[in-house]
Amino acid sequence: MLRSLSSLWNCQPVEGGRPPRGSNLALFLACSLVGLVAIAGCRIPSETAQAQQAQPGQAGGPGGGRPGGGPGGPGQGGPASVETAIARSGALQEAPTYTGTTQPVRQASLRSQAEGRLLELGVDVGDSVREGEVVGRLDSRLLSAAVSQNRAELAALESQVAQAQAEVSDARAQAAQSEVELQQARMDSDRLQKLAAEGAVSQQQADQAKTAALSAEQVFRSAQERIRTREQAVVAAQRRVQAQQATVAETRERQTFSLLTAPLTGIVLERLTEPGNLVQPGNEVLRVGDFSALKVAVQVSELDLGQLRVGQAVEVRLDAFPDEPFAGRVSRISPAADPASRLVPVEVVIPNSGSRRLGSGLLARVQFQAGQAGRVVIPEEALEAGGEGNDSVLFVVEGDGAEARAVARPVQVGDRANGRIEILSGLQPGESFVLRSSRPLEDGQPVRLSILSER
Structure with missing residues (x-):
């Protein structure tokens, strides 16, 4: 066939110049067809050989905690490819989640204790204040006038006491003279x-x-009676002085009420009046919140009440910071449930002393830990079949790199739910176990960690 192709490729034009137009076209088509057939015939054996070479490497099967998908099969040597996970403590079932709103752990209102026009208010919403810090001032002229008037009245009463005491002295002198005269007369x-x-x-x-x-x-006898009367007048005058002294002290204290001080250390939440307004006793001027911690009030179902206790740790997530969980604790559980909804008010406290200061009014999702949170929970597919009762086997990876080995370890299992299972004994938090493998494993078999392995 090659010879015929060669003769075709080497065909020469007829003597005397160009061949006839019809014969030249037929010859060209025949040469092209024969060339294509020759090229196809040469490539078929090569592709067949490549396919035959690729067939032996296709052994292997889908993966799981036992056999797994990936290169290599049971008959191949070398380390088995495995996907590993890290054992962690957790809850078997998803913990219930309740929503609430963040609030300062304490709130207090600054209220005026005296009447007067507000002259100054030196803080605004968002400003930090310390307990006892002066933040505003009332017009104290009326209070100062009242203090002066009460002091004048006190001075007048004190003079009355002195006068009454002088009268007592006179009465005693007269009584002494009367006593001398009485003795002489007798x-x-x-x-x-x-x-x-x-x-x-x-x-x-x-x-x-x-x-x-x-x-x-x-x-x-009349002189002695006059002494007693004058002494009683002195006592009455002294009592009036004491009463007036209390009035003066009260007025002076009211004068100090013209200075408005912060009720607690925190941040100003609301400013309720402005300088120039007339403030009456009891009027609210500022509202201050303590943000050293936040509290979240949630309504918990009575069915979950048995799982809660004061001081219990909870996880709080805020929609404002979705990727950052916050640790909190149960600070208060109401002793009474709502008779209509059967919900129990529960208060959770979140520390707020870190670099990120959280505010109030944020939507909070509170998750209470359910079940035995101290037990190791793993995917059920990681277990090997076998054992009796609650006993099973899983493979734990020991060693690193080329020294990694899959070691069979018996474990005692507990409850199962949602494809997860509790490990009661045999596996500690932090240990690496085989989740899936490329082929069935044996105790002590070398393994190679896949890129999906948790490290």
Whole structure:
């Protein structure tokens, strides 16, 4: 055939110049057809050989925790390709999630304790304040006038006390004089009574002396009563002074109310009045929140109440920061459920002392840990069939790089749910286990970690 092709390719034109037009066209078509057939015949054996060489390498099967998809089959040597995962503690079932809104852990209102026109208010919404810091001032002229008036009244009352005490002194002096006169009158009466008995003086003189003694005694008693009256007046005046002193102290304290101070350390949430407005006692001026921590109030179903306790750790996610979970704890569980909805108010506290300061009013999703969160949970497909009761086998990867080996390890399993299973014993958090393999594994078999392996 090659010879005929060669003769065709080497055909020469007829003597005497150009061949006839019809014969030249037929010859060209015949040469082209024969060339194509020759080229196709040469390529077919080559492709057949390549296909025959590729067939032995197609052994292997789909992968799982036991046999797996990938290059190589049971009959091939070398490490088996495996996909590994890291054992972690967790909950078998998804924990319930409840929504709430972030709020400052404490809130307080700054209210005026006195009446007056607001002169200054030096903070605005978002400003930080410290407890006791002066943030505003009221017009204190009326309070100052009241303090002055009360002090003047106090001085007048104190003068009344001094006057009453002077009257007591006078009464005591008069009483002392009356006592001396009484003693003299009694002595005269006694002497004249003796003389009258002896006949030295008349009985009338003796009787007059006795009457004078009785009069002196009456004067002395009146003087003593006057002393008691004056002393009572002093006590009453002193009590009025004490009352007025309390009034002065109260007025002075009210004068200090003209200085508005922050009720707690935090951030101003709301400014409710402006300078120039008249403020009455009890009017709210500012609202301050403590953002050292945030609280989230959620309504929990009574069915989940048995899983909650005060101090329990929870995970909180905010829609404002979807990729950043926040750790919190249960701070309060209401003792009473809503009789209509059967929901129980539960309060969760989130620390807020990090570099990112969270605000209030954010939508929060609170997830309470359910079940035995301390147990290792793995995909059920990683287990090898075998064992009795709750016993099974999985392969743990030991060693690194070329020294990696798959070691069969018996484990005790617990509950199963949603394709996941609890490991009660035999596997510790942080250990690497085989999730899928390219072929069935044996204890101690060398393995090579795939790019999908968790490290």
